[in-house]
Amino acid sequence: MSDLAGRLGAVWERIEAAGGSRDTVQLVAVTKGHGVDVVRAALAAGLVDLGENYAQDLVAKADEVASGGVDVRWHFIGHIQRNKVKALAPLVHLWHGVDRASVGAEIARRAPGGRVLVQVNVSGEATKAGCAPDELSELLDALRGDGLDVRGLMTIAPAGDREASLRAFEDLRKLRDSHALVELSMGMSEDLDLAVAQGATMVRVGSALFGPRPGAAGVEH
Secondary structure, three states, X not given: OOOHHHHHHHHHHHHHHOOOOOOOOEEEEEOOOOOHHHHHHHHHOOOOEEEEOOHHHHHHHHHHHHHHOOOOEEXXXXXXXXXXXXHHOOOEEEEEEEOOHHHHHHHHHHOOOOEEEEEEOOOOOOOXXXXXXXXXXXXXXXXXXXXXXXEEEEOOOOOOXXXXXXXXXXXXXXXXXXXXXXXXXXXXXXXXXXXXXXXXOEEEEOHHHHOOOOOOOOOOO
């Protein structure tokens, strides 16, 4: 992590070159797959918005850094399982992956008024989670009916295809605007510039900050 400051500076340069700024884009540092030493390095570098995909990892890391005196804002960015919500509820600042009403109801029960984003599968890929665009209105109504603070939308763009990614980000922005929401969580290490150019208010960045995850293969945050 000796070069984290340089990597962080390079990420912000990419964000600014795409039209974003520190005032308009929130950088969520994805510590998924890394040890608590990386979490501590991120906090030391001033990164307090941290993203995790797996419930057990978030809980364990939150416990390890709890005595450090830093107010960490944990973002749960993975697929949400109802039976994991109880353990996560006291820790999660923002839930990025809400894609069905049953999960929203469980979050509302465990964390009344919780902040959530709705994950939308705008690309229609069968391998990706998220509600279909035509199901969004009904899901928003259900989540709001449960008293949740629905902040905006989230998506994961197609991997390795910048044109398809650009279309996905544009489609999500249009959905966000049509429903008068605020946040757009979209863009990762490989495509954050496209996302910011389309109005992303949050980017989820892991490998561009921390390098490849140990033992990981394929596209990363």
